[in-house]
Amino acid sequence: QERTVTGTVADGSDPLPGVTVIVSGTSNGTITDLDGKFSLSVPEGASLTFSFVGYKTQTIPVGTQSNISVGMEVDAEELDEVVVTALGQQQDKKSLGYAVQGVETEDLTRTGNSGLAGAMQGKISGVDIKPSSGMPGASTQINIRGARSFTGNNAPLYVIDGMPIASNPDFSTGNSVSGADISNRAVDIDPNDIESINILKGQAAAALYGIRASNGVIIINTKSGKGQKGGRPVVRIANFTSFERVSRKPEYQTTYAQGFNGAHAQGSSMAWGPLVSELPNDPTYGGNSQGRPGLYRVSQRERAGLDPWVAPATYDNFGDYFRTGYTINTSASVSQATEHANYSVGLSNATQQGIAPSTGMNRWNAKGKFDATLNEHFTTGVSANYVTTTIDKLSAGNDASLAGVYAAPTSYDLKGIPDAEPEDQFSQIYYRSPTFDNPYWAARNNEFTESTNRFYGNAYIQYETDIKDNMDIRFKYQLGVDAYTTHYQDIFEYGHRAGAGYMSNYGVTNNVINSLTTLNFNWDISSESKFQAILGNEVNDTRKKTYEQNGNAFNFGGWKHITNTNVITANENQRDTRTVGFFASLTYSYRSMLYLTLTGRNDYVSNMPRGNRSFFYPSISASWVVSEMDFMDNLDKVSLLKVRASFAQVGQAGDYLDNYYQTPSYAGGWWSNPYPIQYPLNINNNNVNSFTRFQQINDPNLKPQNTASYEVGADLGFLNDRITLSYTYSRQNVTDQIFAVPLAASTGFSELYTNGGELHTDAHEVILTAIPVETQNFSWLINLNFSRIVSKVDKLADGVESIFLGGFVTPQVRAAAGYTYPVIYGSTFLRDDEGRILVEEDPNSPYRGMPKPGPAGIIGDVNPDFILGFTNTFNYKNWSLGATFEWKQGGEMYSGSNGLNNLYGVSKVTEDRTSTFVYDGYLADGSKNNIVRGGSTDPQAYQYLYSDIEGNIDEAYIYENSFIKLRELSLGYKFPKKLIKGTTTLGLSAFARNILIWTELPNFDPESSQGNTNMAGSFERFSMPNTNSFGFGVDITF
Amino acid sequence: CTEDIMDEINKNPNNPTEVPSRLIITDAMNSSVVSVANGDYAIYASVFIEHQVGVFNQLYNTETRNDASVTSATTYNNAWVASYTTMRNLRDVIGKCSPGGSEDGNYHTLGIAQVLMAYNLAVVTDACGDVPWTEALDPTQFLRPNLDTQESIYEAVDQLLDDGIANLAKTSNFAALGAQDVIYGLQTDPTEYWTKFAYGLKARYAMRLVHKGKATYDDVLTNVGLSFASADEEAKYTYNGATSFNPFYLLFTQRDMYGSSKSLDSLNMNAADPRKAKYFVPHPDATDQVNPEFAPNGTPDQIQGRYGISSYFQDPVQTTYLMSYHELKFLEAEATERKGAGTGKTLAQAAITAAMTAAKIDAADITAYLTAIDGEAFDAKYILKEKYVAFYIVEPLEAYADYRRMQAMGEDDYIELLNPQPAKFPLRFTYGADDVNNNENVRKAQEKDNGQFVYTDPVWWASPN
Incomplete structure (x- = not known):
């Protein structure tokens, strides 16, 4: 006999919608509604099982009750166990035969970092994050488990809400010895909008992504309304404001004046002159012999119309130049979950002013995400993001704005003496010859900007149904787009290097469409043995157009437009690529104890030569949860023991084109703009152009490079996982490396784009988490991430000992056979x-x-011996205190500034x-x-x-550049719940970033360097400095 | 997606895979001028032969014979690369215009390419001695070209010139290059000019080899007779000052590394030489805006804005010569003088007149100068000294070749050099790093004495017989 039982399910006082209520032992059940209420017909003597993701499942005998109130308890352990893996699959962490690591959104945003890369530093093992400087929007190189490509892409794939998005810079900084930095497109991501982030480090984890996955994958899910309690709309407003300063200031000598050979020379770049105190005795400039005792004459002051006679003094030219920068991150979002749908709408802004004048960033992110369950079979959703990013930069290297800030003689008053003649603002006054611009003049007149408008998002529809009691299938189709345009302007104003200046407008329009079809099949063969299959297809179609307009020699200063230049040249470049992939994954599991997964993917890529476009990549991974074995039941201190192993092959395609001709350029060598010859060339009123063979020739038999990777590891949990330890060893062998093999110039060409060379990487990763103390009011969490990653170049092409990655003729950064990379x-x-x-x-x-x-x-x-990230978090009642250290041990860099x-x-x-x-x-x-x-x-x-x-x-x-930094320090206070009118929560925090630096590198912050390429972090020359910051945050939810 | 669709997607809309030879040869000419004749070899040779004093950065290091600069393969890499890139483009043109090529029968373009190839090949072998040639410029066959002896390369140079002359004489149905020929294209009959240039080069290279017994002074004179009849016919390049600039002008405006040479001023130029006023002018930033300060050879202070410069550095359109009329006249004077002592004077005076005219000296001043030097010996050494002074403007490569030839002949006292380290006079340039790094054949040659061979081993034609 059946009767109806009603009830309410709640988490504390909040009703819990969406909880599954099943009559135990049957498939008969329902889910709770918006108010957490349910009603169900129950046979006599039955029990009800209440389950919900993230909560402990409870079974309650009905007995004679007709109304049951159930309080659900959060299951911390359960929450940890579901991880997002390739293609958005949610997997039980135990089942994985490879390492993945997630970072909690709270840990990312604790110190209000406006950049995702910086926010991840020190929090993930196996990942090396190398910022180029503290300039707002500065590029960052992220390498997961070392490098796989000598000269190509080593950055991970970013996948946001299931859609792969562009994250690399569209323009390389090339040799990286001049000009301004160029940001990565990952700069568009707002860390505040991240719900969860999972890093697929190894090739086995990423294998389903095929050819793009060899560098690992960063899977980001943005915030949604899913799982939100109570059915009410939740509004969150957060603000983080911080103030930045130069992280490290060099030490200067203040005894000797400008000049050389012991003599004072105004116009010299050197400070090998006389004692500062002796300047009044100088035969040319000294006042002691010219009736101005104790003074000396400064010719630059004379040009500026000031009294040229001054007393000798020294100046803090470095300290004078930099200001206190600031970062203001503000975000507002509304989210809500109803019975059948949830949504999240957000708007955020990051405004930054850099420490160097005329640097800054302004970014707006607008986002909407909506998911709905249409009926028991259909689900649909859409995610849309709009970003606009504007970045103002300064140039470095041989164009460095900061050359004079770093290297001016302390006897020269860089700030006090005007940077230009009063009558002619474009005639610079400087302490040395105008090989570099006066930094104050450069900040006022030169401009380096980039501005991006970007839309990315996707829509999906999903159908799922049971075929039988123990079988179900799920079909999902997702179509995504990532479309953006970035415009760049590099302007060296009239008067640059005492010449007429030049400018460049360039940019990119990139449209990526990604179509993804997946079919999941689950079959519970028996209660102990389960089978899962995934089949799918992915099409990625990219259309990219870049343009470039160069204008040479302004007619006059003050109007920085290309129509004010005398020689204008233009170029444009179109590139379309398409990748079509078919993939399958098969998983068999036995008793939640043994798991075996096989995957395979075949990619067809357009940008390889005909006949070499199809590649197949397999992977196999296995996991054995030893702690599920019966004999482990007695070892109750060991809560988890799992061993895992995997093997995978993934490749990278090249970028093949038939050999071609192009218009030659005379840039480089001695010449910056203008050059001896620039086409089209006007000769007696004839416009003459020319084409010559491109210096690189392409191998028509090019095949993809291949990474074979092995990974073994173990996960241990003690004391109910209060202490967890995870260790992973992996080895990647990269063969048939695709790169431009340098040729002897006597062949007439400089490079042959072909396969050659081998590289291997050994990576050791350790993750330790521990909760030494956990009481009702106080807890202490430790998280430690250790990585030792060594990439070594085994072989380059025949006869080639090393290849160029960036820098000058010498010094430069290279990949060299028999050495670590780079x-x-x-x-x-x-x-x-x-x-x-x-x-x-x-x-x-x-x-x-x-x-x-x-x-x-x-x-x-360059390679460090190890990197160690170490985070301690303390919670006491409503207070929390967090500190993240990062220690990089070993490695060297070229420190041009030193x-x-x-x-x-x-x-x-x-x-x-x-x-x-x-x-x-x-x-x-x-x-x-x-x-x-x-x-x-x-x-x-x-x-x-x-x-x-x-x-x-x-x-x-060359300097050692080991360092220890206190990456983050934060103190937070959450007011007791519902501060205002019982509905509003308020959190306050104060934080600091990159403070307490210890480093072997003298004078400068080791995290300041040239280049957004594989040379990142190794080569510094008047580069933009790095910063430390102090700030506070406010977080209001109602 | 079929392969055809993928091919369609992978089509390159930005760059052509084939272009006609007339569009290729243009840059071969331009780079021959700005990257070879007036390129880095010329920039450094000016310092070796004390036309200029290196007073800053790289050229200061060369001036003070800092080994890191003079013996390293990286210093001259750009020049080495420019030579072979130029020759690659010429090889491309020659291939297209030869039997089996897409423009078989385009004899005039073929002939011009051969003449330019001879010029470029001679420059690189003069700079570095034995260099890759027979295996060069063919990456599908030879990724690491072997070296050929300079002696055999000079045979190839002569053969190229003869082939070029022969092809220029043929009838061609292909359109003339017109403005694409940036040297002679706007003349009425460019082939005639190119032919004369080819004979001029034959005269130059014959002179190089007389003391090696590979040519005679009569060979020089025969070829001179078939070459330029006036300065209007010389092989020179005119810049427009907007999209083309003399590299010495750019070197001054962008790098500013030369100072006026004390030895040239005080030892090797006649006090009455009106060219001094143009050769040596104060640096615009110098305190004394009347008298330029001369840099001591080999021991200048490393500073910009103090030592004098040349007025030619301030002229963005200063001519560059592949071969000047005055050079031809000096060759004629020397060959004649060496055949019979005392017979070269009139020709030398003509050569000096041509050189001073090219240096934009007024006719009256030229006459006055010729009167002032009338009492000079006008022997071969004096003729070479006048040639050395005439080459100051933009012909340091030939001035450097002459000095080395005179060393081989034991007559290098025709001029006086003041660098205090004569044992470190570079007898040649190092090989380029792009070959040293990627071609073990060249690496072996470069590794000799850790690069010190540049001070000790003359190139073949500059070695004593």
Whole structure:
């Protein structure tokens, strides 16, 4: 006999909609409505089972009750176990034969970082995140488990709400020795809108994504209304405001004035002049002999129309230049879940002003996400995002705005002396020749901007049904789009380098359509043995157009438009690509204890040569949950023991085109703009153009490069998972590497784009989480992420020892056979057979007793020994305190700024110019160097050493750059619930980022470098500085 | 998606896969001028032969013979690459215009390409000695070309010139290059000019090889007779100052690394030489705007804005010569003088007149100068000294070749150099890094004495017999 039972399900006092209520042992059931109420017909003596994702399942005997109130309890363990894997599949974490790691949204946004990359630093193992600087919008290189490609893409695929989106920069910074940085498109992502983030590190995890997956995948789900309690709309408003300052300030000498050879020279770039205090005695500029005792004449002040006579002084040119920057992140969202639908609508803004004048970023994100359950079979949803990002930048390297900020002699008043003549704002006044622009002038006049308008989103429809009691299928079709346009402007105003300046407008329009069809099939063969299959198809179609308009030589200053230039050239480039993939995944599991998954994907790509377009990639992974075995039941301190192993193959396609001709360019070498020849060339009123073969030739037999990866690991849980430990070892072997093999110039070409070379990566990752203390009012959480990742180049092409990644002729960043990846290459110290530095012995040489230059070679190893991220979180009642440290141990970089500050004689180490020294080297006969230099009879010795000798030996500019940073420190307070009118919660926080830096690199922050390519993090030269910040946050929910 | 659809998607709408030879040869000419004749070899040779003093950065390092600069393969890489890239384009043109090519029978373009190829090949072998040639420019066959001896390369140069002359004499049905020929294209009959240029080069290279017994002074004179009849016919390049600039002008405006040479001023130029006023002018930033300061050879202070510069550095459209009329006249004077002592004077005076005219010196000043030097010996050494001074403007490559030839002949005291490290006078350039890194044949040659061979090993034609 059946009767009707009604009831309410709640979490505390909040009613819980959507809870499944089933008559135990049957398939008869219902779900709770918006108010958490249900009504169900129940046979006599039955029990009801209440289940809901994220809550502990409860079974309650009905007995004689007709009305049952159930309080559901959150199941922390259960929440952890469901993870999002490839193609949006939700999997039980136990079943995975490979490592994935998630970051909680709370951990990402704790310190209001406006960039996702920065917000992830120190929180994930196996991932190396290398920011280029603290400039707003600065590019960041993210490598998961090292590198797979010498010169190609090593950045992970980003998938937002199931749709792969562009995250890489559209323009490479190329050699990265001039111009401004170019952002990655991942800059468009607002960390505040992230609900969850999961990183698929290995190739097995990502295999279903096929050819794009070799670098790992960052899967992001944005916030939705799903699972929201109560059915009411929830409004959240959050603001994070922080203030930025230069993270590290170099030390300067303040004893010696501008000049060289001990003499004052106005116009010199050096500070090898006389004592500052001696300036009034200078024969040319000194006032002591010209009736102005104690003063000296500054010709730049004269040009500026100021009184040229001043008393000698020193100035903090570095400190004067930088200001306090700020970041304001504001976001507002409304979300709601109803019985059959949920939505989230959000709007956010990030406004940043950089520490360097005329740098900043402004980003608006608008988003809407809607999901609905139409009936028991159909679900549909849509997600739409609009982003507009504007970034103002400064140039670095050989165009550095900051060259004078970093390297001006302290005797020159950079801030106090105007940067241009009063009558002519485009005639610069500077302490040195106009090889670089005066930084104040550059900030006022040069412009580097990028602005993006972007839409991405997708819509899906899903159908699911039971075929039999123990079988169901789910069919899902999703169509997504990622479309954006970015316009860039690089303007060197009239007066740049004392010339007429030049400008460049360039940009990209990129449209990506992604179609994804999946069919899931689940079959519970028996209560112990289960089978799951996924079949699918994906089509990715990309249409990209870039353009470029270059204008040379402005007619006059003040009107920075291309129509004001005298020579205008233009170019445009179109590139379409399509990838079509078919994939399948089969999983068999036995008793939640043994899992085996096979996947396969076949991709067809347009951008490979005919006949070589189809590739198949398999993967296999297995997981054995040892703790499910009966004998483990007695070991109750061990709550989880799982071992896993996987193997996968994934590749990367090349970008193949038939060999072609193009218009030659004379940029490079000595020449910045203008060049000796620029086409079209006007000759006697004839416009003459020319085409020559492109310097790179393409191999018509190009095949995809292949990454075979093995991964083994174990997961351990103790004391009901209060302590978890996860270890993963992986090895990737990359073969048939696609890259442009450098050719001997005598072949007439510079590169052959072909397969060659091998690279392997060994990665060790450890994740440790522990909750040492957990009481009702107090808890302490520890999270530790350790990574040791070593990528090594086994082989390049035949006869090729190394290839160029960026930099100058020397020094440069390279991939070199037999070395870790990448390395720094440049001129060396001449050494004897035992590797000892040899010194010049010719007694007539000005350089006697100083090191001699050797041949060019490998001079620096960029690869760190390990990276350790360490987070502690304390919660006490409504207070929370979090601190994340990151420790990078080992690795070297080329620090041009340190070297050049020595060369110019401005750095603190050049302050001692009077004591004698014996350079730590050896003589040709093997004895220790005994040639004494310096002292009163040899006043130029230090200048020779730092300027002439070390300035020509790149190895002298290589520095260790291990560091420990307190990445994040935050203190939060959540007011007791429902502060206002019982509906509003309020959280306040104060935080700091990148403080307490310890580093082996002298003077500068090691996280400041040139380039948005694979050379990132290794090569610095007057690069934009990094920052630290302090701020506070407010979070209101009602 | 079928392969055909994929092919359609992968079509390159931006770049052609084939272009006619007339569009290729244009850049071969331009790069021969700005990257070879007036390229990095010329920029550094100016310092070696003390036409200029390197006073800043890279050129300061060369000036002070800092080994890191002079013996390293990276220093001259751009010049090396430019030479072979130019020759690649010429090889492309020659292939298209030869039997089996898409423009078989385009003899005039073929002939021009062969003449230019000879010029470029001679420059790179003069710079580096034995270099890749027979295996060069053919990456499908040879990824690591082997070196050929300079002696055999000079035979190839002569053959190219003869082939070029022969092809220029043929009748062609293809349209003339017109403005695409940026050297002679706007002349009435460009083939005649190119032929004369080819003979001029034959004269130049014959002179190079006389002391090696591979040519005679009569060969020089025969070829001179078939070459330029006036300065109107010389192989020169005119810049427009908007989209083309003399590289020395750009080197000054963008890099500013040269200072006026003390030895040239005080030892090798006649005090009465009116060219001094143009050769040496104060740097615009110098305190003294009347008298330029001369940089001491080999030991300048490393500073910009102090030492004098040349007025030619301030002229964006200063002519570059592949071969000048005055060079031809000097070759004629030297060959004649060497055949019979005392017979070269009149020809030398003509050569000096041509050179000073090219230097934009007034006729009256030229006459005055010729009077002032009338008492000079006018032997071969003096003729070469005048040639050395005439080459100051933009012909340092030939001035450097002459000096090395005179060294081989034991007559290098025709001029006086002041660099205090004569043992470090570079006898050649290093090989380019792009070959040293990627071609073990060249690497082997470069590794000799850790690059110190540039001070000790002359190139073949500059080695004593």
